[in-house]
Amino acid sequence: MITDSRELVVIAVGSNATESLNNGLNLLGGLSKFLSKEDNVLILIDLQCPFTCPSSVNQETFSALLGNIKLIGVKKVQILPGVMWGIDQKKALDSLGLGDIIQNYDATLITYEELYKFSAPLIDEVTKIICLSQIRTEPLWKLTGSSYLMWYFNPPNKRWKNISNYKNKYEDERVQYVFEFLERKIPTLYINDCYFLLTGNGPFAWNTTKSVKTKRIFLSNNIMAVDWVTYEHFGLDPIKNLFIRKASELNLIDKKSINLNSQVQSTYPSLKFPETEPSNINLEGLTIFSGELNSGERYALLQFLFMIKNLLFKDSLNFGKWAIIAGKNPPDPEIDCDIIVFGDSAIKSSKKYKFRTITEKRSEIxxxxxxxxxxxxxxxxxxxxxxxxxxxxxxxxxxxxxxxxxxxxxxxxxxxxxTSDEEAKSDKEETKLxxxxxxxxxxxxxxxxxxxxxxxxxxxxxxxxxxxxxxDLDLNERVLEIPGNPPLGWDPLVYLTHFWQNKQISTLNLFIQISREYYTFPKYNKSKIRANMKSERKKIEKRDKEKNRQLKxxxxxxxxxxxxxxxxxxxxxxxxxxxxxxxxxxxxxxxxxxxx
Amino acid sequence: MNDDWIRILNSAQGFTINKKFINLGTKIPLLSIDIDTKPFYFLWLELYPLLMNSNSNSIELIVDDNDKVNNCILHKSNKDGMYTEAIKIEVDTLPNLTTSLRNVGEIYNILRVWVKKTNNIDIGNLRIIPLTFINDIVSIHEKYVKNGINNDFLKMIGEYFDVIVNNRNQQVLLCYPPSPLFEFLTKFYKYFENFSYYDIMKAFRRYLPKSKMTVTFRLKEDSAFLSYFINITKSRITFQYVPIPDYIFSKISSNKIEEIILKFLTKDCKTKLNLIFQLDDIIELIFEVIQSQFPLQKERFLLIEEKFLNFYRSIGIPWDMDPKPYIYNNNFRFWIYFLGFYINPRKLSFWSIPTLLQSFLSMFFNLSGNILLITGKKLPNLIDTQKIDKLNGFNVSMNDGMVEKIQYINDNELQNILSTIKNKNLGHSKGDINKKSILSQIRTEFSNEKSFVSSIIWISDDMISKIVNILLIDFHQSNRFSGRKLVRILRLFRKNKHFSVFPENPLYRRVKMQNSLQFLKSITPILTDLHEF
Structure with missing residues (x-):
C-alpha cells in the first residue's frame, strides 16, 4: 500500500457542530489514531470572555470533542482556557458554562500558574495537546487559526514582556513564540472550528460583527497545513498569516505538501474583514491623530477603538468634540476638545505639544x-x-x-x-433758543x-x-493619558470612566461594573494623578516665570x-x-x- | 349576506350619493363587535389595503373541493374604495376558465377583461375562496359567538389565522394581488413551523392582566373616531362600543379634539387607562412588520424595534392617553432627575436601545447556538416526589442574535428528562448528591437526549403575567410612579423561582447581585437621551 506522505487536512460539514466534528474525526481516521488510554491530554481553547460563541469556543464542538476523548478513556484530560490580558481563567470558564461541561466529562481546568509552576510544571507531564481554535476575522491576522491560538500557551503577563521592552516586534514575537513552542512540544491535533464564524470587526466590536453559519470544521495534525487550507478556503492568501509566511520562507510548507480531503466542493464566499486603519473607525465627534504606530500599538489601538465604538455608541453624543492621539510623533491637534493620549510612545513624544497647555488666558467679555x-x-x-x-x-x-x-x-x-403780540413773539423766540x-x-x-x-x-x-x-500658560486638564506600551486589554476603559462624568458614559460604566467580576482592572490612583498634575502645573508656571522675567x-x-x-x-x-x-x-x- | 353587511353597504351607498352618513348601528362582520356604519366606512378604507392590497372593485369566486366555481360575487366600490354593492353573477355566464385556479394572475386577467365588457367595471382584486374555508370560518364564529356575545376574542382570531394558513398552504385560498396579511401569516408559519396561531393567542390570553380601559382609534376623517370600552376578565374579553357624541365635534378645534374625547371617556366609562391611537400610524407599523422577509435580517429587526420605540416615545402625536402618569409631569420629573434617575418616556433613546440591547444580549447570552426556554408555574424541584407542574419548553435555534427556528418541547418530553435526572440522582449515595443546579442538570440531560443547548432559561408563568401587567397597565396608570414599577420588574429577575439562567452569565449575575434601585439608576441614562431641561 502506498501511503501519502503529504499532510492530511480535512474539511467536514454537518447539520450541527457535533456532526461536523465527528465527520471530521472520521475523515482523519478516528480520534483513537491520535490518542491512547495512557495519554495525559491538554486541550487549549479560545476564550474571549465574556463574549460567547463565535467569539469564544463553541460549547457544542467542545462538548463533542470531550465526548470523543472520553470514549477513548484517556488517563487525564486538562483544559487550558486561552484568555486575553486581565481575564480570570476560572471565572471566564464558568461564566460561559464550560466549567459544567468539563465536569460532565471528568476533565479538569488547568491555569497558567499550574501549567508553568516553577517547582513542577505540569506542561512536562502532558503527552498530547489538542488546539481547538474558534475562527473569527481579526485586523492583523485577517483570520484567527491554530497558529494564532498557539500564542495563548504563553501566559498573558509574559506575552507582551518582550514587546513592551522594545526587544521584539509584536508580529515577530508571536511567530517566534509558536516556533519555539513547537520545538518543545508538537500538538497532536489542530481543530479550526468555523461552524459559526465571526466576521466584521471581531469580538470587541460586537455590534459591528456578524455571525455566519458555515457549518465547516477544519482538522489536521499539522498546524501549517490546517491554517493554509483554512485561509485558502475563505479566499485569503495563506501568506497573509504571519506564521505561514515565515514557515513558507523556511520551506516548511507549500501547497503541494497538503493532502486535502473535503466534504465541500467550493470555497466559501468572501467574508467581511475588520477595519485595519484606525482613522477609518468613525465615532460621533471623534478625530484620530496617529503618528508612527508599530504593529503592537496598532493592534492595541484597533482593539481599543473597536471597544469604544460599541461602548460609546450612544454616549459619544454627550462629549462634543474629542480626539485620540496615538503612536510616535503624532500631529499636534490644535483643537479645543477632550484629548486622549493613547500609549507610552504618544505620551512621551507629545510632552511638549501645544495641546498640553492652555496657551492664551483670554479675559472673556x-x-x-x-x-x-x-x-x-x-x-x-x-x-x-x-x-x-x-x-x-x-x-x-x-x-x-x-x-x-x-x-x-x-x-x-x-x-x-x-400772533401780532410782540411780547408773545419774543417769548416764543426765547423758548426756541x-x-x-x-x-x-x-x-x-x-x-x-x-x-x-x-x-x-x-x-x-x-x-x-x-x-x-x-x-500665562496653564495645564490643559482636558487631556487624558492612557499609559501602557501598548495599553492592554480593557485597562484603558477604566481611565475613561474617571475622565468623563458617570451619566456621560453610562454604557461604559455598566460594562465595567459587569466585567469587574472576571477582569482585573488596574487601580486608578486619584491622588497620584492629582500629584502628577500639580507637579506638571508647577513646571509650567516655572517655565512661564523664567520666560516672562525678561519680557516684564x-x-x-x-x-x-x-x-x-x-x-x-x-x-x-x-x-x-x-x-x-x-x-x-x-x-x-x-x-x-x-x-x- | 347577513343584515349587518347589507346595512354597511346601504350606508356606504347613501354616503356615496348624498355625501352624508346615516349613522346606523351594526356589527363588524366575522368579529361580532358593535360599530356604527360611519366609523366602519373609514375603518374599512384603512384596513382593507392590509387585508387585500388596494381599495378597489373586487370579484370573488367561491369554489368547491373540485375547484368548480359555485358562486361568484362582484363587489362594486365607490371612489374611495368602499364596497357599495354586491352583484351576484351567474356562474354559467362566466367566461371559460380553462387554466388551473392556481394561476390566479391569469384568471384575474381573464375576469378583468370580461367584467369590464359585461358590467363596465374595472376590478382591482380577485379572491378565490374555497367553500370549506367559508364553512370553517362560519363554524369558528358560531363556536365563539353565542347570543351575540364573543366568548374568547383572541382564541377566535387565532383559529381564523390557522384556517387561513392551512388553506394558503394547500393553495386553495388565493388572492390577486396577494394579500399582505395572508402572505405574512403564511411566511411566518412556514419559517417557524410546528406551531399554531391558536396556541400563540391562547398563551397571550393567559398572560393578559385583568383590566378595564378604553381604546380609541382616530380614523382618517376628522370626525371619525372609534372607541371601545374593553373589559378583560379572567373568563373573557368584552368590547363595548362607545359612540362619541356629536356635540364634542361642534365646539372645539380639531387639534384639541383628542384631549376632549379622552376626558369624555374617562368620565363616561370611569376608567383609569384611556388610550387613543392614530390608526394610520398603527397600520404603518404593521406594514413594517408584515413586509419583512424571512429569515429576518438583524438590521431589519433593529429597524422595526426602532420604529416601535419611536412610536411609543412620540406620545401626543401617534397615540395619547389620559390620565397621564406622574412621569410625564415636568415638575415631578425634575425631582426624579435630581435624585439621579433619568426616566423620561418622551426621551427614550429609540435609535440606540435596540442596538445596545442586541449587543449586550449577543455578548452575554450564547446567541449563536441553541437556547432552551422553559416556562411553567413552578421551577421543578428534583427532591420532591410530588408530580411536577406542567411545563412548556422551546428549543430556540439562534444565529447572530436572531431566531432561526423554534422547536416546541411538550410537557411529556420535559417530564421524561426530569424523571431521568431524578433516577440518576437516586443512584447517588447521600454524600455524593449531585450539587449542580437543576437547570445545569436539565441542560446536560437535554443535550444528551435531544440536541445540544448552550443556555437554558427558566421563566415562570407568574413572572410573564406580572411583566405584561406592569408594562401594559401599571406603568401607564396615573396614580403610580413608573420607576417603582421598573424596580419591580428587576426584582422579579432576581428571584430564582421566577427567573433563572444557566450558565449564569455576568450580566445576569449583576442583575441578581446589585440592588435593583441602584441597577435601575445605572441603566436609565442608557435608555434615555440626555439634554432634558
Whole structure:
C-alpha cells in the first residue's frame, strides 16, 4: 500500500457542530489514531470572555470533542482556557458554562500558574495537546487559526514582556513564540472550528460583527497545513498569516505538501474583514491623530477603538468634540476638545505639544445687565474700529433721540398760530433758543462720551496686547493619558470612566461594573494623578516665570507709555468738551441778546 | 349576506350619493363587535389595503373541493374604495376558465377583461375562496359567538389565522394581488413551523392582566373616531362600543379634539387607562412588520424595534392617553432627575436601545447556538416526589442574535428528562448528591437526549403575567410612579423561582447581585437621551 506522505487536512460539514466534528474525526481516521488510554491530554481553547460563541469556543464542538476523548478513556484530560490580558481563567470558564461541561466529562481546568509552576510544571507531564481554535476575522491576522491560538500557551503577563521592552516586534514575537513552542512540544491535533464564524470587526466590536453559519470544521495534525487550507478556503492568501509566511520562507510548507480531503466542493464566499486603519473607525465627534504606530500599538489601538465604538455608541453624543492621539510623533491637534493620549510612545513624544497647555488666558467679555465687562480678544485695525462702533452705538442712538426730541419741540413752537403780540413773539423766540441750546449741550456731552469711549477702548486693547506678550500658560486638564506600551486589554476603559462624568458614559460604566467580576482592572490612583498634575502645573508656571522675567520690564515701560498717553488724551478731551460747552452757551446768549 | 353587511353597504351607498352618513348601528362582520356604519366606512378604507392590497372593485369566486366555481360575487366600490354593492353573477355566464385556479394572475386577467365588457367595471382584486374555508370560518364564529356575545376574542382570531394558513398552504385560498396579511401569516408559519396561531393567542390570553380601559382609534376623517370600552376578565374579553357624541365635534378645534374625547371617556366609562391611537400610524407599523422577509435580517429587526420605540416615545402625536402618569409631569420629573434617575418616556433613546440591547444580549447570552426556554408555574424541584407542574419548553435555534427556528418541547418530553435526572440522582449515595443546579442538570440531560443547548432559561408563568401587567397597565396608570414599577420588574429577575439562567452569565449575575434601585439608576441614562431641561 502506498501511503501519502503529504499532510492530511480535512474539511467536514454537518447539520450541527457535533456532526461536523465527528465527520471530521472520521475523515482523519478516528480520534483513537491520535490518542491512547495512557495519554495525559491538554486541550487549549479560545476564550474571549465574556463574549460567547463565535467569539469564544463553541460549547457544542467542545462538548463533542470531550465526548470523543472520553470514549477513548484517556488517563487525564486538562483544559487550558486561552484568555486575553486581565481575564480570570476560572471565572471566564464558568461564566460561559464550560466549567459544567468539563465536569460532565471528568476533565479538569488547568491555569497558567499550574501549567508553568516553577517547582513542577505540569506542561512536562502532558503527552498530547489538542488546539481547538474558534475562527473569527481579526485586523492583523485577517483570520484567527491554530497558529494564532498557539500564542495563548504563553501566559498573558509574559506575552507582551518582550514587546513592551522594545526587544521584539509584536508580529515577530508571536511567530517566534509558536516556533519555539513547537520545538518543545508538537500538538497532536489542530481543530479550526468555523461552524459559526465571526466576521466584521471581531469580538470587541460586537455590534459591528456578524455571525455566519458555515457549518465547516477544519482538522489536521499539522498546524501549517490546517491554517493554509483554512485561509485558502475563505479566499485569503495563506501568506497573509504571519506564521505561514515565515514557515513558507523556511520551506516548511507549500501547497503541494497538503493532502486535502473535503466534504465541500467550493470555497466559501468572501467574508467581511475588520477595519485595519484606525482613522477609518468613525465615532460621533471623534478625530484620530496617529503618528508612527508599530504593529503592537496598532493592534492595541484597533482593539481599543473597536471597544469604544460599541461602548460609546450612544454616549459619544454627550462629549462634543474629542480626539485620540496615538503612536510616535503624532500631529499636534490644535483643537479645543477632550484629548486622549493613547500609549507610552504618544505620551512621551507629545510632552511638549501645544495641546498640553492652555496657551492664551483670554479675559472673556462678561455681559452683566447690558454692561460689557472685560476686553475679550485683542483687536487691531478695522476689527478694532468695528468693535468701537458697536460699543458706541447706544450713545449715537441717544444723540439721534435728542435731536428728534428737541427738533419736534422747536417745530411745534414754529407751528403755533402767528400772533401780532410782540411780547408773545419774543417769548416764543426765547423758548426756541433755550431748547436749541439744551440740545446742543446734550449732543456735546454725548460726543464727549463717544470720544472718551473710543480712547478707553483703544488703550484697553493696546494694554491687553502687551500683557498677552507675557506667557500665562496653564495645564490643559482636558487631556487624558492612557499609559501602557501598548495599553492592554480593557485597562484603558477604566481611565475613561474617571475622565468623563458617570451619566456621560453610562454604557461604559455598566460594562465595567459587569466585567469587574472576571477582569482585573488596574487601580486608578486619584491622588497620584492629582500629584502628577500639580507637579506638571508647577513646571509650567516655572517655565512661564523664567520666560516672562525678561519680557516684564520691557512691557512695564510700554504699559506706562500707554497709560500716560491715555491720561493726556482724556485730559485734552475734557478740555475740549468744556471749551465747547462754553462756546455753545456764549453763542446762544449772544443770539438771545440780538433778538432782544 | 347577513343584515349587518347589507346595512354597511346601504350606508356606504347613501354616503356615496348624498355625501352624508346615516349613522346606523351594526356589527363588524366575522368579529361580532358593535360599530356604527360611519366609523366602519373609514375603518374599512384603512384596513382593507392590509387585508387585500388596494381599495378597489373586487370579484370573488367561491369554489368547491373540485375547484368548480359555485358562486361568484362582484363587489362594486365607490371612489374611495368602499364596497357599495354586491352583484351576484351567474356562474354559467362566466367566461371559460380553462387554466388551473392556481394561476390566479391569469384568471384575474381573464375576469378583468370580461367584467369590464359585461358590467363596465374595472376590478382591482380577485379572491378565490374555497367553500370549506367559508364553512370553517362560519363554524369558528358560531363556536365563539353565542347570543351575540364573543366568548374568547383572541382564541377566535387565532383559529381564523390557522384556517387561513392551512388553506394558503394547500393553495386553495388565493388572492390577486396577494394579500399582505395572508402572505405574512403564511411566511411566518412556514419559517417557524410546528406551531399554531391558536396556541400563540391562547398563551397571550393567559398572560393578559385583568383590566378595564378604553381604546380609541382616530380614523382618517376628522370626525371619525372609534372607541371601545374593553373589559378583560379572567373568563373573557368584552368590547363595548362607545359612540362619541356629536356635540364634542361642534365646539372645539380639531387639534384639541383628542384631549376632549379622552376626558369624555374617562368620565363616561370611569376608567383609569384611556388610550387613543392614530390608526394610520398603527397600520404603518404593521406594514413594517408584515413586509419583512424571512429569515429576518438583524438590521431589519433593529429597524422595526426602532420604529416601535419611536412610536411609543412620540406620545401626543401617534397615540395619547389620559390620565397621564406622574412621569410625564415636568415638575415631578425634575425631582426624579435630581435624585439621579433619568426616566423620561418622551426621551427614550429609540435609535440606540435596540442596538445596545442586541449587543449586550449577543455578548452575554450564547446567541449563536441553541437556547432552551422553559416556562411553567413552578421551577421543578428534583427532591420532591410530588408530580411536577406542567411545563412548556422551546428549543430556540439562534444565529447572530436572531431566531432561526423554534422547536416546541411538550410537557411529556420535559417530564421524561426530569424523571431521568431524578433516577440518576437516586443512584447517588447521600454524600455524593449531585450539587449542580437543576437547570445545569436539565441542560446536560437535554443535550444528551435531544440536541445540544448552550443556555437554558427558566421563566415562570407568574413572572410573564406580572411583566405584561406592569408594562401594559401599571406603568401607564396615573396614580403610580413608573420607576417603582421598573424596580419591580428587576426584582422579579432576581428571584430564582421566577427567573433563572444557566450558565449564569455576568450580566445576569449583576442583575441578581446589585440592588435593583441602584441597577435601575445605572441603566436609565442608557435608555434615555440626555439634554432634558
Amino acid at each position: 462678561i455681559n452683566l445687565m447690558g454692561f460689557e465687562i472685560g476686553v475679550g480678544e485683542t483687536l487691531e485695525g478695522d476689527e478694532l474700529e468695528k468693535a468701537i462702533l458697536i460699543q458706541q452705538r447706544k450713545i449715537r442712538q441717544k444723540i439721534e433721540k435728542t435731536r428728534k426730541k428737541y427738533g419736534e419741540l422747536i417745530a411745534t413752537i414754529n407751528n403755533l398760530v402767528q 433755550k431748547l436749541q441750546m439744551r440740545m446742543d449741550l446734550k449732543i456735546n456731552k454725548y460726543q464727549y462720551k463717544i470720544e472718551k469711549l473710543r480712547i478707553n477702548i483703544i488703550a484697553k486693547h493696546k494694554k491687553q496686547a502687551i500683557k498677552n506678550k507675557l506667557l 520690564s520691557k512691557n512695564k515701560s510700554e504699559l506706562n507709555i500707554i497709560e500716560n498717553e491715555l491720561k493726556s488724551n482724556l485730559k485734552n478731551l475734557e478740555l475740549n468738551f468744556k471749551k465747547n460747552t462754553k462756546r455753545i452757551k456764549k453763542k446762544h446768549i449772544r443770539e438771545g441778546g440780538k433778538n432782544e
